[in-house]
Amino acid sequence: MGSITLEHVNKSFGGVEVIPDISLEIADGEFIVFVGPSGCGKSTLLRLIAGLEDVTSGRILIDGEDVSRAAPAQRKLSMVFQSYALYPHMSVRGNIAFPLKMEKAPREKIDQAVNNAAAILNLTDYLDRKPRQLSGGQRQRVAIGRAIVRQPKAFLFDEPLSNLDAALRVAMRLEISELHNKLKTTMVYVTHDQVEAMTMADKIVVLNAGRVEQFGSPLELYQRPANTFVAGFIGSPRMNFIDGAEAARHGAHTIGVRPEHLVVTPEGGDWSGVVKVSEHLGSDTFLHVDVDGIGALTARAPGDVPFRHGETVGLSPMNGRLYRFDAQGLAL
Amino acid sequence: MATAQTRMAARFMMAPSVIALLIWMIVPLSMTIWFSFQWYTAFRAPEFTGFDNYAYFFANPNIWTVFLNTLILVGGVLAITLVGGTLLALLLDQPIFGQGLVRLLVIAPFFVMPTVSALVWKNMLMHPVNGLFAWIAKVLGFSPVDWFAQVPLFSVIIIVAWQWLPFATLILLTALQSLDEEQREAAGMDGAGPIALFFYIILPHMSRALTVVMLIQTIFLLSVFAEIFVTTNGGPGVATTNLPFLIYLQAQFQYDFGLASAGGIVAVILANIVAIFLLRVVGKNLEA
Numbered sequence: 001m002g003s004i005t006l007e008h009v010n011k012s013f014g015g016v017e018v019i020p021d022i023s024l025e026i027a028d029g030e031f032i033v034f035v036g037p038s039g040c041g042k043s044t045l046l047r048l049i050a051g052l053e054d055v056t057s058g059r060i061l062i063d064g065e066d067v068s069r070a071a072p073a074q075r076k077l078s079m080v081f082q083s084y085a086l087y088p089h090m091s092v093r094g095n096i097a098f099p100l101k102m103e104k105a106p107r108e109k110i111d112q113a114v115n116n117a118a119a120i121l122n123l124t125d126y127l128d129r130k131p132r133q134l135s136g137g138q139r140q141r142v143a144i145g146r147a148i149v150r151q152p153k154a155f156l157f158d159e160p161l162s163n164l165d166a167a168l169r170v171a172m173r174l175e176i177s178e179l180h181n182k183l184k185t186t187m188v189y190v191t192h193d194q195v196e197a198m199t200m201a202d203k204i205v206v207l208n209a210g211r212v213e214q215f216g217s218p219l220e221l222y223q224r225p226a227n228t229f230v231a232g233f234i235g236s237p238r239m240n241f242i243d244g245a246e247a248a249r250h251g252a253h254t255i256g257v258r259p260e261h262l263v264v265t266p267e268g269g270d271w272s273g274v275v276k277v278s279e280h281l282g283s284d285t286f287l288h289v290d291v292d293g294i295g296a297l298t299a300r301a302p303g304d305v306p307f308r309h310g311e312t313v314g315l316s317p318m319n320g321r322l323y324r325f326d327a328q329g330l331a332l
Numbered sequence: 333m334a335t336a337q338t339r340m341a342a343r344f345m346m347a348p349s350v351i352a353l354l355i356w357m358i359v360p361l362s363m364t365i366w367f368s369f370q371w372y373t374a375f376r377a378p379e380f381t382g383f384d385n386y387a388y389f390f391a392n393p394n395i396w397t398v399f400l401n402t403l404i405l406v407g408g409v410l411a412i413t414l415v416g417g418t419l420l421a422l423l424l425d426q427p428i429f430g431q432g433l434v435r436l437l438v439i440a441p442f443f444v445m446p447t448v449s450a451l452v453w454k455n456m457l458m459h460p461v462n463g464l465f466a467w468i469a470k471v472l473g474f475s476p477v478d479w480f481a482q483v484p485l486f487s488v489i490i491i492v493a494w495q496w497l498p499f500a501t502l503i504l505l506t507a508l509q510s511l512d513e514e515q516r517e518a519a520g521m522d523g524a525g526p527i528a529l530f531f532y533i534i535l536p537h538m539s540r541a542l543t544v545v546m547l548i549q550t551i552f553l554l555s556v557f558a559e560i561f562v563t564t565n566g567g568p569g570v571a572t573t574n575l576p577f578l579i580y581l582q583a584q585f586q587y588d589f590g591l592a593s594a595g596g597i598v599a600v601i602l603a604n605i606v607a608i609f610l611l612r613v614v615g616k617n618l619e620a
Contacts, residue, residue: 052517073523085518089536098532102523146522 001063002153002186003028004049009058011044011210018044019210021058026154026188031180034190035197035233036207042190043158045207049188050156051075062153073102078147079156082163084139086131092118092142093127099150117145120179137168144179154186161196173200194234198222206230228329231256237286239323240297246271252324252332259286261321262299264307269314273297275307289313361600367593374587385594392578394570402574402602405489406553410546412493417500417545418538422530424501425508435505442498450562453491454480484564484571491559496552500545507541508534543614550610554603575599 004026011019019041026032034042047053049060051072059068067075078099086095096117100110118124121141131139140160147155157176161169177200180187191197197204198218206213206221206229214226218234225231231239239256247255263269264287273291280303287299287307299315307313324332368385372378389395424435441449457464458479466476479487511534519533557576560566566573566581573581576599583592 050521052520072517072521077521079518079521081514081518083512083514085512085514087515087519087533087536089539098519098524099522102528146518150522 001028003063004154004186004188005059005061005064006045006049007059007061009045009048009060010056011041011048011053012056017210019048022210022212024205024212024215026186029184029186031177031187031200031202032189032205033197033201033203034188034205034207035192035194036213037233038192040207041210042192042207046079046156046158046188046190050077050079052079076150076153077156078150078152078154079158080140080143080147080160082159084131084143084160084163086139086142086146088131091128091130092123092134092145095131095142096123096145096149099146103150113149114145117149120148120182121145121175136164137172140164140172141175144176148179148183152185154188157187157189159190159192161191161193169196176200195236198234204234206233208233224331225323226331228254228256228325231323231325231331237298237300242294242297244294246294247324250322250324253327254325254329256323256325257297257317257321259298259300261318262297263316263318264299264301264305265314265316266307267312267314269316271297271315272312273315275309275311275313277309278305278307287313289315291315364593364596367590368597370590370593372588372590372593374589378590381590385590386598388591389594389598394573394578397570398573398575398578399602401485401570401572402554403606404485405492405556405574406550406606408486408489409493409496409553410549412489413496413500413549414542414545416493416497417504418535418542420497420501421504421508422534424505438501439498441495442502444495446495446558447562449495450491450559453487453494454563458487480564481568484568488556488559488563488572491563492553492556495559496549500549503541503545504538507538511537546614547607547610550606551603554599554606575602 004024006022006024009019009022010017022045034045036042044053048055051067051070051074055068059066061067062075062077087098090098093114096114097110100113105113114127115124118127121144123138123141123145126134126138126142131142134142143160160176161172164172173196176187176189180200189196189200201218203215203217204221205215208229213233214221214230216224221230221234225234228241232241235258237259239258240262241254241256243254247253271291271294273289273294275287276290276296277288279286279288283303285301285303285305285307287301287305289297289299291297297315301307326332367378369380369382370378371381371384392398420438424431424438428434444452455462460466460476460478460481463476463479465479469476477483515533515537516529519529524532555576556574557580560572560574560577561580564572566577570578575595579592579595579599582588582595
């Protein structure tokens with residue numbers, strides 16, 4: 001069991017209010033991702049749940065029990081830190097066994113749990129090495145191993161993949177998702193990378209300046225963004241926003257259309273513009289088009305479109321794929 | 333430095349200081365070795381005598397007491413400064429009011445000259461009639477301890493430890509502050525209480541600093557002199573005479589420079605034995 005409830009959680013450092021008021025329900029077994037730009041309070045929120053920071057006001061409940069004032073160890077959560085925070089003088093075995101040793105578990109139980117965790121994480125051959133003799137991905141797995149041995153109510157991940165290179169990040173992303181499928185334990189994962197959020201999460205919490213902008217499944221966020229912030233943050237390349245007369249024509253203050261929902265034609269179309277840059281990725285081509293009276297738009301076209309710098313193209317939004325926002329940025 | 337050219341240039345440019353240092357060290361050492369083989373007192377011309385000086389030095393009935401005193405002094409001061417320094421460092425690492433001032437005060441004893449601090453301890457603190465400790469004992473109804481008569485070596489150890497405690501504290505505090513905050517947090521989440529945190533995380537992290545403090549202090553503590561000279565003059569009897577003090581006594585009162593030189597060489601050998609022993613025991617902490 002591992003449901004986590006936040007009730008009107010508020011956190012201030014000195015006079016600075018980092019998190020004004022957040023309420024959130026995380027069900028048992030869910031994979032929740034906190035995503036947002038740096039400084040949005042996502043790490044602080046995770047540390048509040050972990051008990052590494054005290055809430056200024058409000059309550060945190062784990063399995064219905066108020067733990068707002070409980071010490072980190074009493075909350076029975078495990079955390080994987082951004083720097084991994086492995087103990088450098090202990091072997092991999094010592095690191096993974098440490099939480100059980102602190103619980104004064106019997107020797108055989110510790111050995112069994114460590115071997116089990118090592119098998120799951122492919123660390124069996126490295127158990128006697130020191131952390132400094134391991135690669136980044138292996139250290140990451142040791143940190144995860146240390147987190148899983150004591151069978152916590154939930155896992156907390158604080159940007160665990162940000163120190164890895166791109167290829168390894170994709171591999172570890174898959175491993176963490178597989179681990180979640182295997183263990184079915186609640187996971188709370190913090191990242192600034194919306195791709196990680198979209199690919200791993202059951203539900204995403206989009207945070208901005210300490211506020212929850214939207215809470216929902218990845219596709220919900222993609223298809224029905226609540227406001228311009230979420231619309232711009234989720235999806236890559238980001239959504240095109242158009243203000244002014246063109247937006248007014250659609251009865252909105254701002255309209256948004258995603259690059260993949262723009263149809264590119266040699267001529268005609270709703271808007272016509274000049275190609276500034278065309279990025280050929282092989283599978284796709286991203287066209288950066290300068291449209292008169294609207295500004296720069298990004299469009300995603302198939303990989304083999306022939307358009308080049310300086311050519312004129314027509315762009316039209318797909319039917320029903322146009323998002324309309326009011327003056328406050330809220331979806332209409 | 334990558335190429336043969338730059339290596340050559342580097343060696344050439346470092347040579348003057350290396351040579352100066354070498355001469356600085358080698359000349360006094362070889363003179364001492366040379367004198368140690370001479371029958372050389374203030375009243376006669378030097379004359380070669382082979383190992384006679386060494387034989388006389390070890391024939392001294394007190395020699396083993398002196399060796400033992402030297403080692404007890406080093407060991408006692410090391411024990412007090414390492415344990416005390418670690419505890420003080422843990423205390424000073426806490427966020428407390430007036431932290432800067434407290435740190436300055438803790439470091440202060442290191443700036444006091446050994447002779448001055450020994451005099452202060454002798455006359456103002458440990459004096460059996462006028463001393464602060466005697467006054468406290470009398471107020472509490474005990475009879476005052478005559479420190480330098482009853483526990484002379486222990487008294488010297490306390491004085492020297494008081495002087496070296498700041499050094500140990502300073503180095504250990506620096507080591508403590510370099511401990512990654514996330515490691516403490518991780519240990520906290522793993523269920524480690526303050527005591528487990530200290531023994532499993534903090535102490536291993538500080539082991540290298542502890543080793544450095546131990547080695548540096550050993551070198552200096554083998555040659556403690558001023559504190560003994562000012563307080564007990566090596567007595568009562570030879571109760572507080574260590575190797576340097578014995579050498580001094582021989583050079584000063586017997587005017588026997590050859591014998592004193594032989595003692596000096598013995599001291600050098602003892603220092604090397606202790607250093608090799610320590611490096612064997614704790615040296616693995618210094619490997620990266």
